[in-house]
Amino acid sequence: xxxxxxxxxxxxxxxxxxxxxxxxxxxxxxxxxxxxxxxxxxxxxxxxxxxxxxxxxxxxxxxxxxxxxxxxxxxxxxxxxxxxxxxxxxxxxxxxxxxxxxxxxxxxxxxxxxxxxxxxxxxxxxxxxxxxxxxxxxxxxxxxxxxxxxxxxx
Amino acid sequence: xxxxxxxxxxxxxxxxxxxxxxxxxxxxxxxxxxxxxxxxxxxxxxxxxxxxxxxxxxxxxxxxxxxxxxxxxxxxxxxxxxxxxxxxxxxxxxxxxxxxxxxxxxxxxxxxxxxxxxxxxxxxxxxxxxxxxxxxxxxxxxxxxxxxxxxxxx
DNA sequence: TCGATACATATATCAAACATACATCTTTTT
DNA sequence: AAAAAGATGTATGTTTGATATATGTATCGA
Numbered sequence: 001x002x003x004x005x006x007x008x009x010x011x012x013x014x015x016x017x018x019x020x021x022x023x024x025x026x027x028x029x030x031x032x033x034x035x036x037x038x039x040x041x042x043x044x045x046x047x048x049x050x051x052x053x054x055x056x057x058x059x060x061x062x063x064x065x066x067x068x069x070x071x072x073x074x075x076x077x078x079x080x081x082x083x084x085x086x087x088x089x090x091x092x093x094x095x096x097x098x099x100x101x102x103x104x105x106x107x108x109x110x111x112x113x114x115x116x117x118x119x120x121x122x123x124x125x126x127x128x129x130x131x132x133x134x135x136x137x138x139x140x141x142x143x144x145x146x147x148x149x150x151x152x153x154x
Numbered sequence: 155x156x157x158x159x160x161x162x163x164x165x166x167x168x169x170x171x172x173x174x175x176x177x178x179x180x181x182x183x184x185x186x187x188x189x190x191x192x193x194x195x196x197x198x199x200x201x202x203x204x205x206x207x208x209x210x211x212x213x214x215x216x217x218x219x220x221x222x223x224x225x226x227x228x229x230x231x232x233x234x235x236x237x238x239x240x241x242x243x244x245x246x247x248x249x250x251x252x253x254x255x256x257x258x259x260x261x262x263x264x265x266x267x268x269x270x271x272x273x274x275x276x277x278x279x280x281x282x283x284x285x286x287x288x289x290x291x292x293x294x295x296x297x298x299x300x301x302x303x304x305x306x307x308x
Numbered sequence: 309t310c311g312a313t314a315c316a317t318a319t320a321t322c323a324a325a326c327a328t329a330c331a332t333c334t335t336t337t338t
Numbered sequence: 339a340a341a342a343a344g345a346t347g348t349a350t351g352t353t354t355g356a357t358a359t360a361t362g363t364a365t366c367g368a
Binding site for chain 3: 063
């Protein structure tokens with residue numbers, strides 16, 4: 001049970017951009033920093049742009065940066081969007097929803113429920129949570145919010 | 155995010171055997187019923203035997219059957235045992251636990267927590283639950299426990 | 309306006325992991 | 339002894355995800 005590196009990279013890119021604040025980063029730069037394929041990143045960044053996570057700017061002095069606030073992006077949402085196939089077992093994908101052998105099998109329901117728990121947990125983490133463990137108190141004590149007003153960054 | 159067909163088949167085989175009660179089934183028979191590879195099943199059944207889920211009997215008139223009670227086998231346990239790699243992302247597997255870029259990244263912790271929720275949920279389902287939705291009340295009202303003592307096996 | 313830079317997009321190749329097949333051995337029953 | 343059934347090791351096939359290549363398009367600045 002693994003996520004694709006695509007999803008993995010999506011998280012990393014967004015975290016990287018989060019650290020950079022409003023400054024532009026280039027794909028080249030990110031690929032070098034993480035030591036991953038630039039070409040692979042190209043596609044990923046494009047998709048992230050289409051989903052509205054990042055703003056991409058072409059041309060000289062171009063690059064990309066987060067288009068949304070750190071606090072507005074959850075890990076759960078990213079995984080739901082990026083992961084190509086969340087159907088855990090084959091009978092999830094088949095047309096007929098009923099198992100041929102076990103007529104009353106509720107395995108699908110159980111797996112679906114477990115998957116919900118999985119994603120719900122990750123819905124509880126925003127990019128801001130990932131990048132600022134020191135400020136993690138804001139998660140435990142929602143009242144005491146110290147995250148800067150918003151997109152103020154650099 | 156998918157489970158291997160190995161894990162999928164493991165669940166199916168155990169469910170099949172559960173329906174057959176104490177009767178012996180052969181690998182040949184199970185492979186035919188589900189329309190899956192007999193050779194693949196051979197290995198799987200062997201592993202299931204090593205884990206103590208099934209009793210295998212060689213020779214003529216041999217076969218296999220569950221070695222434990224339906225109620226004593228949970229979906230969560232099977233997945234934990236059968237799934238070869240539960241490390242969701244690459245940095246889970248790398249030697250150094252610290253991300254090179256984001257020194258304080260807590261993504262691993264978040265994913266680990268989510269995975270725990272996933273498996274915990276499946277720990278709540280036994281083979282008996284999967285096969286007898288009609289008796290699902292026993293899950294909703296834990297007070298009214300009718301499951302025999304446990305692990306009594308054959 | 310030209311050239312450099314950076315993202316956009318399509319296609320092609322590579323590689324790893326998983327699934328399947330094949331062959332042979334061992335055990336058990338008749 | 340023969341047949342049935344699991345045990346086990348090796349080899350092959352297949353899928354799909356990762357990477358590479360190539361070309362296009364937009365933007366900036368000299």
